[in-house]
Amino acid sequence: MKSAPHLELAKQYLYGNYRPAPVVFVRGEGCSLYDEGGKRYLDLCAGVAVSTLGHAHPELTKAIAEQAARVIHVSNYFYNAPNIELAEALVRHTGLARAFFCNSGAEANEAMLKLARRYHYARGDKMRQRMIAFHNAFHGRTMGALTLTGTPKYREGFGQCGPTTHVAYGDLDQVRAAMGADVAGIVVEPVQGEGGVLPAPEGFLVGLRKLADEHGALLLVDEVQTGMGRLGKMFGFQGQIEPDAIALAKGLAGGVPIGAMVTNARVADALPPGTHGSTFGGNPLACSAALAVLRTIENEKLCDAVRARGQLLTSLLKDAAKALPNACEGSRGVGLLQGLILREGLLARDWLGKILDRGVLLTAAGERVLRFTPPLIVSDGELREGVRTVVEVLKEIS
Ligand SMILES: Cc1ncc(COP(=O)(O)O)c(C=O)c1O
Structure with missing residues (x-):
């Protein structure tokens, strides 16, 4: 062999x-x-x-090769053109307001977790730290993302995770019962991928949006697996709700490592300079690849x-x-x-x-x-x- x-x-x-x-x-x-x-x-x-x-x-290969021949990395001390253009494209496609870039799905969820806590903190609500997430959910392997991941085997042996209440996916009554003045946000996948390919029941996302609004919490949608056309529309939340933020990764750049958090205007100032960042995040190579993927999804x-x-x-x-x-x-x-x-x-x-x-x-x-x-x-x-x-x-x- x-x-x-x-x-x-x-x-x-x-x-x-x-x-x-x-x-x-x-x-x-x-x-x-x-x-x-x-x-x-x-x-x-x-x-x-x-x-x-x-x-x-060919489109993706060409975009990567041409960008690699121009410049691969400059850091976030400076601007780079593909980064700005990708932020514009994602805002246009999502109807949201601003994009932050990182390198993976777990990192995109970390960003949403920090966003949720910092949003409330900046408004003087420092006790809002608890998250609501779902049994069978998968949000990644970093310590923060593990906090949200709803399958105990992934958390076993790693000690204490941040405060999260996991409830049954699809059950709005359980979400309602778990809400409280200490809840910073709800994190949900439009279809639970890793958990067993479980689509959200009709009206679930709309119900979550209502509950989040009633309780002053954010609604954060993990589109890492469902985004970029996989469900037959560019993003799974579309046509149902406006999330406060979404997490993207996986298919965004067709195989070049990238992650993104796209937020609405309400939470766009929650992470001011110095509160979050990533050395590689938003580098020209990954962003050029993502632009080529978005263009091809549209053109084809x-x-x-x-x-x-x-x-x-x-x-x-x-x-x-x-x-x-x-x-x-x-x-x-x-x-x-x-x-x-x-x-x-x-x-x-x-x-x-x-x-x-x-x-x-x-x-x-x-x-x-x-x-x-x-x-x-x-x-x-x-x-x-x-x-x-x-x-x-x-x-x-x-
Ligand atoms: C919905 C969802 N969120 C987050 C992740 C984690 O992404 P990554 O492995 O890029 O950190 C995954 C990976 O399977 C996922 O399916």
Whole structure:
């Protein structure tokens, strides 16, 4: 096997916090990835909802190469043009007011957490520090983001987290009961991704907006997984509410590390100079990549494409679940964030390797969901190929 030397080195030198499959990828094109031996894989996970335009998209590649040849980094002591242009583009697309840039989803959520506390602090309300978040929520791995993450296994062993009350996702009565004069903000995903591909019930975000307003708290929407067209519109909150801030990362720059917090005008002054920052945040390379991704989503009408491909994926997964009554309980999701739910007692993680052996890349969400988050450029044929492979593998269970 051509990858064997690299895999040996990986065993020796890489920190052991991941459990990667024994495949070393060296090249990609569209929705295909190729390993060191030249074997082709169909990428229906897109690096966990990151490779928005697939691999080696000419627009993104060109933007990165041209920007790298001009200037990669200048720091936030100075302005850079792609940073300013990306802030303008995100404000235009979200209808919000201002953008702050960082490098990951966890950092974008950290920024929202600090924003919420500092907003109230600046208004003389220093006791408002508690957050409301949801069971099964995932907001990242830094200590602040862990505070919000609603799956105990991610917090285990890391000691005390900041004050957060976790309640059932979708249950407005539980949120109402948890509200109080000490609540700084509510943090919510429009669809819980890592938690198991759980879409918010109808009216949930609107109800949260009302409750936040009634209690003087902020409403913060984590669009790290749902943003950038994945649900068939640019952002998941759109057409429902105006959030006080959103967190973006993952697909924003199509694979170049970036994170962003976009806020409305009300909270735009809550983090004055000196209160927050990031060395790499907003660097010209990442911002040029994000501008190319946004431009391509618009020019290639990828939100329309996601809605069409999403409908096909919904029906393919429904048929798959029906065809596999012993293995599958059903399917759920929105746009190109969907999952096939396995029956109680089966672990999604256990099947990823077998699916990979047949040349298809997926990820697990929650314990029992095989998650599909393909690049937004995926074709009908590629979705059919992927679901057909999954069905063949899961037939083993029957
Ligand atoms: C909704 C959501 N928020 C935050 C994060 C954390 O992002 P990152 O891994 O870039 O820190 C993730 C990652 O899966 C996510 O799905």
